[in-house]
Amino acid sequence: MDYSQFFSAALNRLHDERRYRVFADLERIAGRFPHAVWHSPRGERNVVIWCSNDYLGMGQHPKVVGAMVESATRSGTGAGGTRNIAGNNHSLIQLEQELADLHGKDSALVFTSGYVSNQTGISTLAKLLPNCLILSDALNHNSMIEGIRQSGCERIVFRHNDLGHLEELLRAADPDRPKLIVCESLYSMDGDVAPLAAICDLAERYGALTYVDEVHAVGMYGPRGAGIAERDAVMDRIDVIEGTLAKAFGCLGGYIAARADIIDAVRSYAPGFIFTTALPPSICSAATAAIRHLKTSQWERERHQDRAARVKAILQAAGLPVMASDTHIVPVFVGEPERCKRASDLLLEDHGIYIQPINYPTVPKGAERLRVTPSPYHDDVLIDRLAEAMVQVWEKLGLPLGAKALAAE
Numbered sequence: 001m002d003y004s005q006f007f008s009a010a011l012n013r014l015h016d017e018r019r020y021r022v023f024a025d026l027e028r029i030a031g032r033f034p035h036a037v038w039h040s041p042r043g044e045r046n047v048v049i050w051c052s053n054d055y056l057g058m059g060q061h062p063k064v065v066g067a068m069v070e071s072a073t074r075s076g077t078g079a080g081g082t083r084n085i086a087g088n089n090h091s092l093i094q095l096e097q098e099l100a101d102l103h104g105k106d107s108a109l110v111f112t113s114g115y116v117s118n119q120t121g122i123s124t125l126a127k128l129l130p131n132c133l134i135l136s137d138a139l140n141h142n143s144m145i146e147g148i149r150q151s152g153c154e155r156i157v158f159r160h161n162d163l164g165h166l167e168e169l170l171r172a173a174d175p176d177r178p179k180l181i182v183c184e185s186l187y188s189m190d191g192d193v194a195p196l197a198a199i200c201d202l203a204e205r206y207g208a209l210t211y212v213d214e215v216h217a218v219g220m221y222g223p224r225g226a227g228i229a230e231r232d233a234v235m236d237r238i239d240v241i242e243g244t245l246a247k248a249f250g251c252l253g254g255y256i257a258a259r260a261d262i263i264d265a266v267r268s269y270a271p272g273f274i275f276t277t278a279l280p281p282s283i284c285s286a287a288t289a290a291i292r293h294l295k296t297s298q299w300e301r302e303r304h305q306d307r308a309a310r311v312k313a314i315l316q317a318a319g320l321p322v323m324a325s326d327t328h329i330v331p332v333f334v335g336e337p338e339r340c341k342r343a344s345d346l347l348l349e350d351h352g353i354y355i356q357p358i359n360y361p362t363v364p365k366g367a368e369r370l371r372v373t374p375s376p377y378h379d380d381v382l383i384d385r386l387a388e389a390m391v392q393v394w395e396k397l398g399l400p401l402g403a404k405a406l407a408a409e
């Protein structure tokens with residue numbers, strides 16, 4: 001049997017649909033973010049990164065890097081096994097206490113990624129609720145969809161952020177049946193925010209549990225960086241808050257925070273927690289340092305919002321089709337995979353600007369875009385250069401600018 005034909009056919013399908021993915025070979029430089037070195041086919045080049053989810057540049061913060069190095073020097077590199085086999089590293093306990101405190105919950109449980117925390121967290125929770133009905137927002141992240149699927153529970157998708165639809169579904173369900181509402185707080189492709197208070201109202205009225213992914217909000221929103229739920233003062237009304245240590249906290253790992261009984265049950269039953277090696281102590285210490293810093297420092301959050309507002313204003317003034325966004329995400333509409341990829345290539349090759357194209361299935365077909373993520377470290381000069389470069393690329397590719405561009409979106 002010629003097995004390779006199956007793989008090449010699968011890859012050819014992606015090429016045909018113009019969504020075969022290529023990743024640039026980049027080297028970040030600590031202390032100089034968002035500047036990086038691109039190991040291009042023609043040698044090394046300096047580039048500016050405009051699409052990182054290290055939203056606040058914490059991945060290079062001296063306190064965070066220092067904590068990682070100090071911890072590795074003191075405790076070594078790996079965790080030495082799963083927590084079942086090797087016990088808990090003290091630094092992991094400290095991290096979980098820091099997270100529980102951040103979200104005002106009894107406990108927190110750390111996983112090796114945000115992806116795993118959703119996948120194994122949601123499936124385990126839902127399985128523990130007899131005959132659970134899951135109500136899932138239409139734009140939920142793949143990790144949540146996989147968790148829901150793995151639970152084997154019945155799930156109904158409600159239209160994105162549509163409270164009327166959610167209420168209709170809740171009302172139609174058996175009042176005695178356990179229900180779990182699963183959504184994100186900040187959707188990272190459009191930059192819009194869920195009406196968390198109203199979702200909590202519905203959950204309370206119809207007796208549902210709530211599970212909220214705050215991956216794109218932790219560190220960045222709320223007076224202590226606990227996310228949109230903190231900003232909107234509804235943290236105590238959400239049953240399970242899920243977050244990542246890999247985006248605004250600049251490290252790696254994911255977690256859930258909740259009441260002690262929920263955390264203990266997931267700890268005791270979740271295969272994606274039980275059967276995998278714990279995070280290394282150095283990562284735990286670095287993440288703890290980032291969380292602690294952002295609990296008190298407002299500078300990163302304020303400057304981040306200021307930069308995002310400026311990028312939106314400058315790109316819009318240049319006639320680029322900036323899509324509506326309520327947050328720090330700045331999506332620029334292209335609407336077609338081929339030119340989305342070409343725009344990204346030209347920005348990198350001609351202008352030293354790195355923005356990954358966002359194509360299907362990350363966004364729907366016809367909604368392809370460049371997703372710009374400003375950080376506190378993108379200064380006015382970099383923003384002006386970005387606008388000039390994008391306009392040149394738009395002109396070169398015959399993409400609409402000005403009033404026409406907004407009509408196209």
Ligand SMILES: *Cc1c(COP(=O)(O)O)cnc(C)c1O
Nearest residue numbers: 113114115141215244246253254
């Ligand atoms: C990135 C992301 C995750 C996964 O987090 P990782 O820590 O990167 O695995 C989960 N949910 C959403 C909405 C995400 O965008």
